[in-house]
Amino acid sequence: MSDKKLCAAFAIAGAFAAACSLAETAKAAKAEQEKCFGVSLKGKNDCAAGPGTSCAGSSKMDYQGSAWKYVPKGTCTSIVTPKGKGSLEPIAN
Amino acid sequence: MTMSADFDQGAFVRALLDPELPAPNGIDARHGFPPERRFAVYRNNVCVGLVDALAERFPICRQLVGDEFFRAMARCYVREFLPRTPMLFEYGDGFATFVSKFEPARELPYLADVAWLEYAVGQAYHAEDAAPLPMDAIRALPPDRLADATAVLHPSAHVITSKYPIVSIWRRHMSDEDLSPLELDHGEEALVVRPQLAVNVAALPIGGSAFVRALEDGRTFGTAMDAATRLVAEFDLTGCLQALLVAKVFLSISVTPERQNASRRGPLDHSGA
Amino acid sequence: METRSAPEPNRARVASSLPARAGLGFKSAHFSDIEASAPGIGFFEIHAENYMGAGGPPHAQLTRLRRDFPLSIHGVGLSIGGAGRLDRDHLRRVKSVVERYEPAAFSEHLAWSTQGARFLNDLLPLPYNAATLAHVAAHVDEIQAALGRPILLENPAAYLRFRSSDYSEIEFLREIVRRAGCRLLLDVTNAYVSATNLGFSAEDYIDAFPMLYVEEIHLAGYAEDSDEIGDPLLIDAHCAPIQKEVWRLYDRALARRGPVATLIEWDNEIPPWPLLSAQAARAERFLKKRPLASEDRAESEALHDDVG
Structure with a gap:
C-alpha cells in the first residue's frame, strides 16, 4: 500500500469516527423536523390548484408580455453584491 | 349530421398562447359581440395557473425579486416553455437555466x-x-x-x-x-x-x-x-x-x-x- | 324549495361508492387539522396528478387519509375532449394511482387540456357535435377499459360557445352515458356559471340534467367579472365561499336526485380549516333535509355500522 493510500485510509477511518460522534449530537435537533408528515416545509411543492380554476379574471393585462418594466423589489436588497445592494435600477431591454 | 365540425384545436391553442392574435374562429359570446374577454378567461387560466405553479415551486426566488418581478419573469418562461406532462410538480425543470440567461435578472447573479x-x-x-x-x-x-x-x-x-x-x-x-x-x-x-x-x-x-x-x-x-x-x-x-x-x-x-x-x-x- | 319536476328514481350506483355526504378537496396545509380534529367529513377528494411522484409527503399523507376516510380521485389531465388520441403514458399513471388507493370514485372532465406534447393546464371547451361525441365516447371507453371501472364525467364551466355545436350539453352528456356506460358528476357551480355566461336558465339545466346517472356533485365559489359590453362573466375560480344562488340550485338538484356525495371545491387562496369545514357542514344540512332513496339508505347505514 502506498503512503498516500495509507494516509487516506487513516484519514477516512478517523474522519468517520469523529463524524459519527458529532452527528449523534446533531441528531436530536433534527428529529423534531421529521414530524407532521413533512407539512412544515415552506413552499408547498404540491401544486394545490387544479387547472381551469384561477382567480385571474378576463383582463388581457394578465397575459401581456410586452416591454419589460419591472424592478426587483424583494429581499434581494439585503444581499450585498460587489456592485452594492441588489439592483434597484430599471434594466433596459 | 355534420361530420365536418371536429374543430381545429391547433388554431385554438395558437390563439390561446398568443394574446396578439384574435380569438379563434367559430366561437361566440351569447350576444354576438366579439368574444375576446371571454376567450381571455382561458388565456388567463393557462398563463396564470402556470405562473402560480412556478411561484409555489420557487418561493424564495419570488421573495428575492418580489411578486411583480417574479410573475413577469415566470410569464416569460411560461410563454417559452409549456409543461410536457399534466404533472405540475415536474414543471419548472428548465426554470433555473432560463433565469441564468434572463437579461433583466443579470444583476442578481x-x-x-x-x-x-x-x-x-x-x-x-x-x-x-x-x-x-x-x-x-x-x-x-x-x-x-x-x-x-x-x-x-x-x-x-x-x-x-x-x-x-x-x-x-x-x-x-x-x-x-x-x-x-x-x-x-x-x-x-x-x-x-x-x-x-x-x-x-x-x-x-x-x-x-x-x-x-x-x-x-x-x-x-x-x-x-x-x-x-x-x-x-x-x-x-x-x-x-x-x-x-x-x-x-x-x-x-x-x-x-x-x-x-x-x-x-x-x-x-x-x-x- | 319547490321544484317543477318530480324526483327521479335512483338506480344502482355503478361508478361510485362514496357516501351521500359532504366531502372536501384535500389540501396538505390542512393535514394536521384533519389529524387533530377527526372532523365529520364524509370523504376527501384529491387530484390524481398531484400524487404521481415516486414518494414523499404526498403519498404518506394520502395513505393516512385513505385509512380514515372514503376517497374520491379526480383527474385533471386526461384531456378526454382532446382531438388526438389519449396520452397512454398518462393513462397508465392514472391507473397506477387508482390501483394504489382504490378510491370510491374516479372522475374526469368533459374538456381538453393537452395538445400534442404540451399540457395547457386548463379545462378547455369543445363543440358538441357528432364528431366530438364519437371522440369523447371512445376516450371514455378507453379509460374505463384501462381502469376496469366506470368513471364519472363532469360538466364543464363555459365562457363561450361554438357555432359548430349541434347538441345541447345535456343531450351530449346523455349520449356519452348511453354509448360509454359512464356516470356523471354534476358540478352545480359550473352549471350556474355556464348558464349566466351563455344566457340560458340554470334551473332548466338542473331540471333536465340526467340525475339518474349522477353519482357525485361538486360545489365551488365563482368569481364575478364582466365582458366588453358589461354583461356578467362568471368565472369558475374555486377561491370563495359558495354563493347563495349555487346553494339554491344545489337544493333543486337534490330534490330530484336525493342525497348524493357532494364535494366542496376550494383550490385557490385556500382558506383556514374552520372556514372550509363550515362549508361542508352547510352542504350536510342540505343533504339531511332530503329523504334517502332506498338504495342509498342501505349504503349509508352500512357505512355508519362500519364507523361503529
Missing part, C-alpha cells in the same frame, strides 16, 4: 443558483422513499476498510455548487431571520436530501459536492476524497462526512470483500499497491 436549489428541494419532496442506513450500522463498519468502501446514496440526494452563498440565502428565508445584509463574498455547496418526510438542506464544506458526486458515480471513499482534495487542498473530510451523516444521505455502505491473506493482518495493512 445568485438567483439562478437559488432556483436550482429550490428545484432540487421540490424533486426531493417527490422522490422515491428509502430508509437511510442507521447510525449503528455505520458505526459498526470496519474502519480499516472504509477507504475502499463504496456507498449508495438516497434517491432524493442532490448537490449544487454555487459561487454564491445559496444555503445561507435559503436558510434566512426559511427561518424568517432578520435580513441583515448578506455578503456575496463566498460560494457554498448545498446538499439536498429527504431521508424521511422532511427535506434537509445542508451546506457542505467546499469540495463536498465533488466528494458526493464521486460517491454517486460509484467511486470509493478514498477516491472521492482525492477528487475533493484535488479541488480544495484543505478539504474538510470530517466536516463533510459529519454533514452527510447528519443529513442521513447513505442508504448503504459496502466494504470491499477481504482479500486473501489480508484477513489476519493488522488494520490498514492489506497491501496491493
Whole structure:
C-alpha cells in the first residue's frame, strides 16, 4: 500500500469516527423536523390548484408580455453584491 | 349530421398562447359581440395557473425579486416553455437555466443558483422513499476498510455548487431571520436530501459536492476524497462526512470483500499497491 | 324549495361508492387539522396528478387519509375532449394511482387540456357535435377499459360557445352515458356559471340534467367579472365561499336526485380549516333535509355500522 493510500485510509477511518460522534449530537435537533408528515416545509411543492380554476379574471393585462418594466423589489436588497445592494435600477431591454 | 365540425384545436391553442392574435374562429359570446374577454378567461387560466405553479415551486426566488418581478419573469418562461406532462410538480425543470440567461435578472447573479436549489428541494419532496442506513450500522463498519468502501446514496440526494452563498440565502428565508445584509463574498455547496418526510438542506464544506458526486458515480471513499482534495487542498473530510451523516444521505455502505491473506493482518495493512 | 319536476328514481350506483355526504378537496396545509380534529367529513377528494411522484409527503399523507376516510380521485389531465388520441403514458399513471388507493370514485372532465406534447393546464371547451361525441365516447371507453371501472364525467364551466355545436350539453352528456356506460358528476357551480355566461336558465339545466346517472356533485365559489359590453362573466375560480344562488340550485338538484356525495371545491387562496369545514357542514344540512332513496339508505347505514 502506498503512503498516500495509507494516509487516506487513516484519514477516512478517523474522519468517520469523529463524524459519527458529532452527528449523534446533531441528531436530536433534527428529529423534531421529521414530524407532521413533512407539512412544515415552506413552499408547498404540491401544486394545490387544479387547472381551469384561477382567480385571474378576463383582463388581457394578465397575459401581456410586452416591454419589460419591472424592478426587483424583494429581499434581494439585503444581499450585498460587489456592485452594492441588489439592483434597484430599471434594466433596459 | 355534420361530420365536418371536429374543430381545429391547433388554431385554438395558437390563439390561446398568443394574446396578439384574435380569438379563434367559430366561437361566440351569447350576444354576438366579439368574444375576446371571454376567450381571455382561458388565456388567463393557462398563463396564470402556470405562473402560480412556478411561484409555489420557487418561493424564495419570488421573495428575492418580489411578486411583480417574479410573475413577469415566470410569464416569460411560461410563454417559452409549456409543461410536457399534466404533472405540475415536474414543471419548472428548465426554470433555473432560463433565469441564468434572463437579461433583466443579470444583476442578481445568485438567483439562478437559488432556483436550482429550490428545484432540487421540490424533486426531493417527490422522490422515491428509502430508509437511510442507521447510525449503528455505520458505526459498526470496519474502519480499516472504509477507504475502499463504496456507498449508495438516497434517491432524493442532490448537490449544487454555487459561487454564491445559496444555503445561507435559503436558510434566512426559511427561518424568517432578520435580513441583515448578506455578503456575496463566498460560494457554498448545498446538499439536498429527504431521508424521511422532511427535506434537509445542508451546506457542505467546499469540495463536498465533488466528494458526493464521486460517491454517486460509484467511486470509493478514498477516491472521492482525492477528487475533493484535488479541488480544495484543505478539504474538510470530517466536516463533510459529519454533514452527510447528519443529513442521513447513505442508504448503504459496502466494504470491499477481504482479500486473501489480508484477513489476519493488522488494520490498514492489506497491501496491493 | 319547490321544484317543477318530480324526483327521479335512483338506480344502482355503478361508478361510485362514496357516501351521500359532504366531502372536501384535500389540501396538505390542512393535514394536521384533519389529524387533530377527526372532523365529520364524509370523504376527501384529491387530484390524481398531484400524487404521481415516486414518494414523499404526498403519498404518506394520502395513505393516512385513505385509512380514515372514503376517497374520491379526480383527474385533471386526461384531456378526454382532446382531438388526438389519449396520452397512454398518462393513462397508465392514472391507473397506477387508482390501483394504489382504490378510491370510491374516479372522475374526469368533459374538456381538453393537452395538445400534442404540451399540457395547457386548463379545462378547455369543445363543440358538441357528432364528431366530438364519437371522440369523447371512445376516450371514455378507453379509460374505463384501462381502469376496469366506470368513471364519472363532469360538466364543464363555459365562457363561450361554438357555432359548430349541434347538441345541447345535456343531450351530449346523455349520449356519452348511453354509448360509454359512464356516470356523471354534476358540478352545480359550473352549471350556474355556464348558464349566466351563455344566457340560458340554470334551473332548466338542473331540471333536465340526467340525475339518474349522477353519482357525485361538486360545489365551488365563482368569481364575478364582466365582458366588453358589461354583461356578467362568471368565472369558475374555486377561491370563495359558495354563493347563495349555487346553494339554491344545489337544493333543486337534490330534490330530484336525493342525497348524493357532494364535494366542496376550494383550490385557490385556500382558506383556514374552520372556514372550509363550515362549508361542508352547510352542504350536510342540505343533504339531511332530503329523504334517502332506498338504495342509498342501505349504503349509508352500512357505512355508519362500519364507523361503529
